[in-house]
Amino acid sequence: MKADKPLTSRDRQRIETRRRIIEAAVATFAERGFHGASTREIAGRCGVTQGLVTYHFKNKDNLWRRAAEHLFATMLDGIRARVDRGAPHEPRSLAREVVRAYVLMAAEHPELMRFMVQEGSVDDERVQWLIEHCERMLYQSFGGIMTLAGVIDGERPAHHLYYVMAGAGSLIFSIPALCRRLTGVDPSDAEIIERHADIVARLLVPEV
Amino acid sequence: MKADKPLTSRDRQRIETRRRIIEAAVATFAERGFHGASTREIAGRCGVTQGLVTYHFKNKDNLWRRAAEHLFATMLDGIRARVDRGAPHEPRSLAREVVRAYVLMAAEHPELMRFMVQEGSVDDERVQWLIEHCERMLYQSFGGIMTLAGVIDGERPAHHLYYVMAGAGSLIFSIPALCRRLTGVDPSDAEIIERHADIVARLLVPEV
DNA sequence: GTCTATAATTAGATAGAC
DNA sequence: GTCTATCTAATTATAGAC
Numbered sequence: 001m002k003a004d005k006p007l008t009s010r011d012r013q014r015i016e017t018r019r020r021i022i023e024a025a026v027a028t029f030a031e032r033g034f035h036g037a038s039t040r041e042i043a044g045r046c047g048v049t050q051g052l053v054t055y056h057f058k059n060k061d062n063l064w065r066r067a068a069e070h071l072f073a074t075m076l077d078g079i080r081a082r083v084d085r086g087a088p089h090e091p092r093s094l095a096r097e098v099v100r101a102y103v104l105m106a107a108e109h110p111e112l113m114r115f116m117v118q119e120g121s122v123d124d125e126r127v128q129w130l131i132e133h134c135e136r137m138l139y140q141s142f143g144g145i146m147t148l149a150g151v152i153d154g155e156r157p158a159h160h161l162y163y164v165m166a167g168a169g170s171l172i173f174s175i176p177a178l179c180r181r182l183t184g185v186d187p188s189d190a191e192i193i194e195r196h197a198d199i200v201a202r203l204l205v206p207e208v
Numbered sequence: 209m210k211a212d213k214p215l216t217s218r219d220r221q222r223i224e225t226r227r228r229i230i231e232a233a234v235a236t237f238a239e240r241g242f243h244g245a246s247t248r249e250i251a252g253r254c255g256v257t258q259g260l261v262t263y264h265f266k267n268k269d270n271l272w273r274r275a276a277e278h279l280f281a282t283m284l285d286g287i288r289a290r291v292d293r294g295a296p297h298e299p300r301s302l303a304r305e306v307v308r309a310y311v312l313m314a315a316e317h318p319e320l321m322r323f324m325v326q327e328g329s330v331d332d333e334r335v336q337w338l339i340e341h342c343e344r345m346l347y348q349s350f351g352g353i354m355t356l357a358g359v360i361d362g363e364r365p366a367h368h369l370y371y372v373m374a375g376a377g378s379l380i381f382s383i384p385a386l387c388r389r390l391t392g393v394d395p396s397d398a399e400i401i402e403r404h405a406d407i408v409a410r411l412l413v414p415e416v
Numbered sequence: 417g418t419c420t421a422t423a424a425t426t427a428g429a430t431a432g433a434c
Numbered sequence: 435g436t437c438t439a440t441c442t443a444a445t446t447a448t449a450g451a452c
Binding site: 030031032033034035036037110113114116117118119120121122123124127128130131135136139156158159160161162163164165166167168169170171172174175176177178179180181182183184185192195196199200203204 | 238239240241242243244245318321322324325326327328329330331332335336338339343344347364366367368369370371372373374375376377378379380382383384385386387388389390391392393400403404407408411412
């Protein structure tokens with residue numbers, strides 16, 4: 001699209017600052033939701049001023065969209081990379097691999113489910129945008145792969161299994177403070193993550 | 209505890225008003241989280257003024273606790289009622305019945321998972337309170353019943369299965385707007401609820 | 417018990433200095 | 435590109451009238 005001109009020092013600074021604001025925004029929106037998050041707190045978390053956030057992202061709504069975009073893109077790329085990395089699979093072990101990859105990425109990016117739950121009750125513009133720009137792609141690839149594997153059928157349609165996978169696979173990572181207090185187990189622990197991925201993958205796509 | 213004096217008209221009004229505020233608070237906190245919800249919106253939703261909310265509940269934090277308490281109590285009572293209603297069960301079908309009851313109640317009270325996700329990331333006083341006053345009881349009964357049924361073992365410990373059940377069973381109901389837009393399916397539809405309960409119950413406690 | 421009015425704080429967005 | 439200052443609106447909590 002654009003000619004690749006050499007980057008000035010300001011260009012690099014601009015990119016770097018925007019990146020830091022986006023990361024702070026992802027964390028803050030995930031923690032507090034759109035209405036609960038303040039641009040001042042986001043600014044504070046990455047060591048800039050509130051005015052600068054507005055300068056780079058115009059307004060809070062736009063910042064939220066850029067944050068959601070970044071979050072989903074990272075998630076999707078991660079899943080694809082994990083799945084592609086393996087050797088070619090027959091349908092069922094591919095399906096198992098996809099579920100495993102989803103859980104591992106949910107552990108790395110617990111903010112995703114928080115975004116969904118924070119925004120998913122009211123059918124506003126953010127919900128519509130989230131679906132069309134981010135989630136529909138994930139849902140459709142899931143449906144295709146699971147149908148091929150025979151996991152989805154008339155008895156267990158995609159719209160049930162998708163949310164079964166998403167919920168089962170990511171809730172534990174989305175509420176780390178609750179989980180630690182309640183069970184004594186830290187869901188960011190590598191062994192916990194690995195075991196959770198195994199359990200959920202085998203549950204949805206049994207070995208036998 | 210208290211002597212059961214006859215209720216004056218004011219007593220009844222007090223109770224009824226508090227009840228309406230609590231219900232509005234549950235809905236609003238679930239939708240927007242603690243920080244995102246305003247006491248004015250809660251007041252507006254049940255047709256009272258903001259000052260009256262403070263009069264009845266002192267402050268926002270206390271209102272949140274009363275709302276969480278009410279939500280969890282309703283949920284627990286509902287599960288118990290559903291499970292007790294059936295004939296005495298052998299361990300596995302009891303376990304299946306418990307999972308089914310959980311899913312059905314999650315469909316009736318999608319606010320519960322929203323409360324958990326909204327508050328579960330940061331280990332603050334609200335999280336600690338939520339665990340000790342509400343969630344621990346649910347977690348422990350779940351553990352007991354699932355262990356008896358042989359669903360929980362060394363390979364699949366309680367802290368994994370609890371969040372598998374909670375996530376798989378309630379996510380779809382907690383994000384109705386997202387689900388409708390994404391899949392075209394309405395998760396408050398009775399058939400959807402019934403099927404979801406079946407799928408999750410059989411997944412966690414297979415028939416064979 | 418309920419409402420109105422208000423104080424003190426904090427929010428998002430804009431303008432101007434550097 | 436970044437910061438400080440400021441405007442307007444909305445927040446929680448309190449006080450007083452009825």
